[in-house]
Amino acid sequence: MQRLALERLLRKAGLKPTEKRIAIAGLLFDGPTTKHVTADDVMETARRARVRVSQATVYNTLNQFCAAGLLKRIVIDNSSTFFDTNTDDHHHIYNEDDHHLVDLPMMAIDTDKLPPLGDGETIxxxxxxxxxxNK
Incomplete structure (x- = not known):
């Protein structure tokens, strides 16, 4: 994604396009494929791309991107969180041995038979x- 497109993306999400946000957005939204990344993945990708960002900046930016709707947070357990560039409704398959996360379409799991909700509740x-x- 070009810099101007990244700036527009951030502004549209209600975020000021700072240099660090633009750099991290470029790492996340570059290319046509969906990405499932951890904060450590972003740090490593930034290091390889010679983008200087602190760990705190990466965490803060990922959280801001989630709050703005640019990313979806996928909590695996207390010590493992992924950030998904695909914000459409969908599920995931997580390989606990490989620590690999892949998308699973909504239609793959029937959620129509959930228990009834209480008065005033909605899903x-x-x-x-x-x-x-792994076997």
């Missing part, structure tokens, strides 16, 4: 992570 989202391992 906001259904986030399912199917955990697998």
């Amino acid at each position: 906001r989202s259904v986030d399912i992570v199917v955990r697998v391992g």
